[in-house]
Amino acid sequence: xxxxxxxxxxxxxxxxxxxxxxxxxxxxxxxxxxxxxxxxxxxxxxxxxxxxxxxxxxxxxxxxxxxxxxxxxxxxxxxxxxxxxxxxxxxxxxxxxxxxxxxxxxxxxxxxxxxxxxxxxxxxxxxxxxxxxxxxxxxxxxxxxxxxxxxxxxxxxxxxxxxxxxxxxxxxxxxxxxxxxxxxxxxxxxxxxxxxxxxxxxxxxxxxxxxxxxxxxxxxxxxxxxxxxxxxxxxxxxxxxxxxxxxxxxxxxxxxxxxxxxxxxxxxxxxxxxxxxxxxxxxxxxxxxxxxxxxxxxxxxxxxxxxxxxxxxxxxxxxxxxxxxxxxxxxxxxxxxxxxxxxxxxxxxxxxxxxxxxxxxxxxxxxxxxxxxxxxxxxxxxxxxxxxxxxxxxxxxxxxxxxxxxxxxxxxxxxxxxxxxxxxxxxxxxxxxxx
Amino acid sequence: xxxxxxxxxxxxxxxxxxxxxxxxxxxxxxxxxxxxxxxxxxxxxxxxxxxxxxxxxxxxxxxxxxxxxxxxxxxxxxxxxxxxxxxxxxxxxxxxxxxxxxxxxxxxxxxxxxxxxxxxxxxxxxxxxxxxxxxxxxxxxxxxxxxxxxxxxxxxxxxxxxxxxxxxxxxxxxxxxxxxxxxxxxxxxxxxxxxxxxxxxxxxxxxxxxxxxxxxxxxxxxxxxxxxxxxxxx
Numbered sequence: 001x002x003x004x005x006x007x008x009x010x011x012x013x014x015x016x017x018x019x020x021x022x023x024x025x026x027x028x029x030x031x032x033x034x035x036x037x038x039x040x041x042x043x044x045x046x047x048x049x050x051x052x053x054x055x056x057x058x059x060x061x062x063x064x065x066x067x068x069x070x071x072x073x074x075x076x077x078x079x080x081x082x083x084x085x086x087x088x089x090x091x092x093x094x095x096x097x098x099x100x101x102x103x104x105x106x107x108x109x110x111x112x113x114x115x116x117x118x119x120x121x122x123x124x125x126x127x128x129x130x131x132x133x134x135x136x137x138x139x140x141x142x143x144x145x146x147x148x149x150x151x152x153x154x155x156x157x158x159x160x161x162x163x164x165x166x167x168x169x170x171x172x173x174x175x176x177x178x179x180x181x182x183x184x185x186x187x188x189x190x191x192x193x194x195x196x197x198x199x200x201x202x203x204x205x206x207x208x209x210x211x212x213x214x215x216x217x218x219x220x221x222x223x224x225x226x227x228x229x230x231x232x233x234x235x236x237x238x239x240x241x242x243x244x245x246x247x248x249x250x251x252x253x254x255x256x257x258x259x260x261x262x263x264x265x266x267x268x269x270x271x272x273x274x275x276x277x278x279x280x281x282x283x284x285x286x287x288x289x290x291x292x293x294x295x296x297x298x299x300x301x302x303x304x305x306x307x308x309x310x311x312x313x314x315x316x317x318x319x320x321x322x323x324x325x326x327x328x329x330x331x332x333x334x335x336x337x338x339x340x341x342x343x344x345x346x347x348x349x350x351x352x353x354x355x356x357x358x359x360x361x362x363x364x365x366x367x368x369x370x371x372x373x374x375x376x377x378x379x380x381x382x383x384x385x386x387x388x389x390x391x392x393x394x395x396x397x398x399x400x401x402x403x404x405x406x407x408x409x410x411x412x413x414x415x416x417x418x419x420x421x422x423x424x425x426x427x428x429x430x431x432x433x434x435x
Numbered sequence: 436x437x438x439x440x441x442x443x444x445x446x447x448x449x450x451x452x453x454x455x456x457x458x459x460x461x462x463x464x465x466x467x468x469x470x471x472x473x474x475x476x477x478x479x480x481x482x483x484x485x486x487x488x489x490x491x492x493x494x495x496x497x498x499x500x501x502x503x504x505x506x507x508x509x510x511x512x513x514x515x516x517x518x519x520x521x522x523x524x525x526x527x528x529x530x531x532x533x534x535x536x537x538x539x540x541x542x543x544x545x546x547x548x549x550x551x552x553x554x555x556x557x558x559x560x561x562x563x564x565x566x567x568x569x570x571x572x573x574x575x576x577x578x579x580x581x582x583x584x585x586x587x588x589x590x591x592x593x594x595x596x597x598x599x600x601x602x603x604x605x606x607x608x609x610x611x612x613x614x615x616x617x618x619x620x621x622x623x624x625x626x627x628x629x630x631x632x633x634x635x636x637x638x639x640x641x642x643x644x645x646x647x648x649x650x651x652x653x654x655x656x657x658x659x660x661x662x663x664x665x666x667x668x669x
Contacts, residue, residue: 186477192451315661334516336451356525356664398492400515402452411452413513415492422525424663 003102004028006257006265007065013366016335017192019183030178031065032103035113037131039071040121043154048078050121050155051089052236053136053143053163055081056373057119058093060171062100063258063369064178070094071109071126082235082279083264099264101257117177119145119170122154132177132195136170138162141381142202145169147195159208160236164377165201171370172403192336192404199406203381206390215242215387217304220286221293221320223248223272225259225367226310226331229376230383231280232261237384243285244304247293248273255364259372292316298323306386308379312365314354321350321425327386330354331379333371340378341398341417342391348417351425353398374403444508448472448487454511461502465495468506472514486517525667526554526600526628529564533640539568540605540636547635548573551580551604553621554628558598565597575607577615585621601628601665605636610646617656625650628665642666 004011004025011027018027038057044050054072061068074090083099086092090108097106111128118133120126126133134145137152143165146152155163179193215234220227223246234240252260252267252275260272262279273288280286291297293316305326309317312332321328321343330350331340343349378399385391394416401412423430442461446468447454455475459468465487473482487495490511495504506512536552544550550573555565570584592598602621606613610633620629631646638644642662649657649665659665 185479188477191453315659315664318661318663337515400513405452408452408454410447410449410454410511410513413449413490415488415490418491418493422527422667424661424667 003032003065003104005254006101007031008255008258009364009367010064010258010369012364013335013368013371014179014182016366017179017184017186017189019185022182027182028065030181032067034064034066034117034174034178035069035115036061036066036174037069037071037109037115037118038121039109039118039124039126041124042073042075044122044124045072045075045089045155046078047156047158048236048238049138049140049157049160049163051075051078051081052160053121053138053155053167054089055084055093056164056167056232057136057170058096058106059084059100059261060167060369060373061174062096062104062106063261064171064175065101065104065258066174067104068106069109069113069115070106079236079238082232083262099266102265117174120152122152124154134170134173136166138166138200139205141165141205142200143167143169144198144200145173145196146198148198158238161203161233161377161381164233164236164373165203168370168373168377168403169196169199169201169406171373172406175368175370176404194405196405196407199411201403201406201412203378204392206385206388208384208388212239212241213237213384213388215240215383216306218242218244218306218308218383219293219304220244220246220276221248221307221309221316222311223276224250224310224312225256225261225372226333226376226379227308228260228262228276229373230308230310230331230379231276231284231376232373233377233380234383235280235283241283244306245287245289246273246276247289247291247297248276249290249292259367259369261369261373261376293320295319295323306383308383309350310376310379314356315424317350317354318425321427329379329382329386331375333365333367333375335366336371336404337400337402338371338375338378339398339400340375340382342382342386343397343417344391346428347394347397348419348429349423349425349427351423351427352420352430353417355420355422355424371403374401446506447509447511448475448514449511450476450478450514459501459506461500463501464497465499465501465504465506466497468501469497469514472512476514484516485514488513488515525561526556526665527560527562528554528666528668529562530668532563532566533642535566536603537632537636537640539566540603540632543568543573544605544635546637548575549578549605549607549635551578551602553599554601554603555592555597556600558592558596561600563600567599578604580621598622601630603630603632605632605634607635609633610644612646612648612656612658620650623650623654629656 084092135152140159143162176193277286277288309330328343396414397417419429445456553567554563556562570581610631627650
């Protein structure tokens with residue numbers, strides 16, 4: 001197992017724009033040669049959000065094969081940060097060296113190598129910022145990164161969503177740095193990979209009551225990249241509980257490591273449903289179902305009030321939608337963009353959103369850590385909002401987000417889902433317009 | 436004073452988060468605007484899968500003019516993949532077509548021979564409103580369409596502005612696409628639909644247990660997961 005194989009899907013995504021004169025090995029090497037310094041002081045690592053921001057950033061960078069160095073003090077883990085394990089934060093991050101992608105190291109900063117990029121948490125001090133530097137800050141539901149030298153607040157919140165947003169924004173900048181180092185097929189495509197001086201994303205603030213947050217029963221269809229990112233995010237929410245089933249008949253492949261946030265190198269070959277259920281335990285009680293979801297299954301046991309669908313296969317989404325009687329949340333990726341939508345009974349369904357199968361066949365899908373992560377994070381946010389009775393309004397039923405130039409006004413588009421007359425699910429909403 | 440409606444104006448098109456202005460003409464087809472946008476963003480891969488979407492989530496119909504599609508000056512449109520295009524749209528099956536298909540296959544095949552029919556419809560739509568039964572040789576193991584009948588068919592189609600939407604044939608037992616079926620579809624165009632009905636079509640009048648595939652750009656057949664992926668009823 002080597003990085004070239006593990007980063008196969010990431011390399012495939014780069015192929016959208018990289019020149020044909022560059023070999024896969026060269027693209028892989030370009031990712032592996034990037035040195036990123038992550039810096040934070042004790043104050044910024046003394047909150048759940050600060051620790052979540054750092055661990056998520058390290059995970060996303062490592063899954064791109066990059067070399068991470070840490071300029072952080074040792075501190076206790078405030079909560080588990082799976083798949084990082086251990087009671088101490090720095091030690092567990094250092095122990096993740098080579099665990100996500102072969103050759104992707106996490107080391108303590110020794111100032112011998114000049115970093116290509118620097119990411120600093122909140123208002124942490126930094127000795128040398130001669131390389132391009134971004135500060136990561138945020139609040140409960142929003143995250144921000146900036147190269148400006150203006151004051152960034154320290155991380156203090158318990159709520160982790162904004163922290164993961166800023167980590168994902170930072171990972172996007174690291175990716176664009178690699179793309180800027182590669183020859184592109186078309187010079188004008190550089191516009192997609194220009195660095196953002198400052199960018200932010202806000203999922204929209206809602207109030208959450210203190211105490212245990214029980215999301216109830218949930219069925220998860222697919223234990224792949226999207227739902228692993230969703231569960232990765234939900235595992236970081238304080239006192240969150242849920243239970244249900246995880247359906248997936250697949251086993252972890254080396255090519256999944258570039259994006260499956262709960263998986264590590266030693267998981268290759270293991271059943272995804274089992275892996276996810278065991279990694280989420282004891283916080284979430286999932287029954288692993290090592291099988292594809294089928295209509296027959298829903299006859300044996302009705303689907304849960306919440307269903308999370310991360311499966312790529314569009315007919316499978318229709319099948320789940322036909323069986324669902326509650327809230328269905330679907331997220332997916334398409335090259336550099338994500339699509340995330342929510343479907344409640346009576347509203348336009350996932351068949352209206354994804355009406356016909358993509359006939360590409362079972363070919364390798366181009367993916368990368370931070371894009372899949374955005375898709376999963378968006379799903380996690382929708383799930384929480386529904387569970388606490390604050391779902392997005394109809395005008396935000398669908399989110400199309402391209403997290404490359406988050407500094408641009410149209411990086412994201414919220415929209416309703418439009419019912420279509422030929423909905424393959426034949427949902428109520430589509431039947432209404434047909435008549 | 437007369438109000439003047441500008442025929443030429445700019446719209447904003449978003450792709451991968453980047454916005455570019457594209458000049459359009461009110462009488463121009465949306466399909467042409469789409470091509471301009473694809474060229475503006477230098478998209479070379481899978482560009483045929485892209486469509487324009489409004490901010491309200493609706494698809495901008497490509498077969499309309501800019502004016503008829505209601506596109507306004509400075510309107511923001513999203514250029515993104517459209518799975519519908521990958522599927523080349525759904526065939527709209529008129530009432531009675533399926534019953535007529537099974538009737539022809541059963542009468543000709545008599546439960547012991549393979550048989551084929553073609554689903555027909557207007558060239559400019561996805562509607563299927565007719566079934567043609569070719570002159571063919573038949574056996575339990577295959578069928579061969581008469582060359583002369585085929586020539587006549589092409590002439591008829593040209594003069595009537597109709598086309599073959601799908602080929603439907605029977606197999607003795609299980610429904611599958613044989614190597615011969617793969618190699619010799621009556622229409623070798625991307626998106627063409629082939630349906631194989633098991634048991635000489637002696638079973639239920641339904642597409643439930645059939646093999647349904649769509650011809651891909653590379654000449655290979657993609658088996659569809661369900662009839663709904665290719666066909667809807669009207």
